[in-house]
Each structure stands twice: as C-alpha cells, then as structure tokens.
Amino acid sequence: MEFQANQISIRNYLKAGDLGQVAFLHGKIYGEEHGFPIGFEAYVMKSLVEFYHDYNPELDRVWVVESGGRMVGFLLLMHRSNNQAQLRYFILEKEFRGLGLGKKLMQEWMDFFNEKHYQEAYLYTTSGLDPAVSLYERNGFVRISEEMTENFGFPMLEVLYRLNTK
Template structure:
C-alpha cells in the first residue's frame, strides 16, 4: 500500500492534466461501476467548462501525484451567487483508506472558507458510500436524489449541499 509520504499535491494545471483527469474518471468508473463512454464524455465537457472559466483567485485544483503520475484529483469551481462546486474528487484504489481523502477534503474546506463562499454543492452517484460519508463528516447534507441511466447503468444521482452557519 502506498503511504502519504510518497504523495505530492500540486495546485497548478499543466499541459496534459485535463486529459489525465478525464482518463482517470473514464477508466476508474468503467472498471468499478460499469459506466460507459458517456460518462467520460461528460467529464471531458465539464473539464473544458471548468478550464474556460478558471480563475486562480476563486478556483483551485488538487492534483495528486505519486512519482510524477496522477493518482487523484479534486477541484473547487466558483459558481454564481458566491457558491462553490466540489467536482471530480477521485483517487486510484490503492490510495484510498490511508487518510488522503480526508486530507484533501480538509484542504478543500480551508480554501472554501478562506475565499468566503456562502455555500457549496456537489453531485455524486449511488455506490459511492465512503465518499458520501466523507462529505457528510465535513457538513454536506443530502438534499435530493433522482433515478438515472445517464451513464449507461441504473444509478441514483445525488445532490449534496453545504450551507454556512
């Protein structure tokens, strides 16, 4: 099992990163959840949306690497009305369960608070219970869920929201 000492996290996008994020999602979600190419295309389109409106004063990326290879990713994307969206939180299987997800989530929350966002949201799907549990530990609450076959499999699309107290 890989340890946290072997991990580096950078916050600057470099050429090749967008494609690697798309590949990571396409491959992992196909292997672990049976998602089809439609999911990879969705990630590709929304990564282009993120890049097109990227503002380093409001947005942040967490590029997780081991020996120069991307093994995880997370981003905070600014939205209207001082809202933030948590997107594309993913870790290769061997990097789960070692405290890395919690560390990334804490850093995400720190940036969110530092920038003074009024609220945040994220969408996830059924089958990701450990991720949902992590979001809830950081104050996100499940708001709604709808049945979907968007990515080629029967899932529930779940909306979580974080409101400042």
C-alpha cells in the first residue's frame, strides 16, 4: 500500500503468521488496557478461523499495519450474507494511535465497502471504546442495540452498530 509514514506500512494481503498476530494483539491490548481475560483472545482465535475458512479475496479485505517488520494494527472487512459486510478486528497498538492512521484505515474500509456495493454493514464493540465509536459514528454507523453478556468470562456491555446504504 502507499501509506508510509514513520516506517508504517499497510498491506492488503495475508501472510503466514498474520492470524496469530491478530489474536496476540487483541489478547495483549484488551488485557492490558481493559482487563479482558484470556477468553477474549480465545474468542478472537476462533473467529479468525471462521474468517479464514470463508475468506474470498474478491469480497473480503484485510489491512495489516506494520512498523519495523512487526504487526502493530489490523482491520478486516468480512463479507456476510444478504450483501452485508462486517467490520472486525480494528486494533492499533497505543503508540500508533493519534496519528490519523485509524481515520485512514476507516476511510479505506469505507472505500472498499462502497466499491463492492455492499448494502449494509455491522460491527460489534464493547463499552469504553469511545475513540473507536466516534470514528464509526462519523462514518455513518448507528448504535442499534446493546446487551450485557458474559461471553468472555466477565460481565460486559456489547454494542451492535449498523451502517445502511439502502
């Protein structure tokens, strides 16, 4: 990809080791910053396997953010039924936030969403991720519902956002 600032690069294809790194980043960052237990990392690992089995490079896209040869961020557009897309695994290490990188990734996600003529998109997030929520809302995602769950071994508020272009 063309974005290179301060030795940051973005690529749109997967290499061996990438899926494990995505799970690692989620486990590390959500554990350190939000106190999520290892069950969250296991959930991410399981859902990455689902993604890999359904991966279609014509319909899906990854954004692998690297610096110094290591993954420091990730974003995924995953195709779903009924001409829908799901935004998943949007993550950046702390030192790479506030550089405009999240905004750039979100714009590229939206561009691919529109290029492929998806009609709807959705994402799930949790409470307490205000900068991410602000970015989603600025791009047209609307909060649809919220639910207290214990999906990762502790009580948390899961929130569904939807983008509709119909």
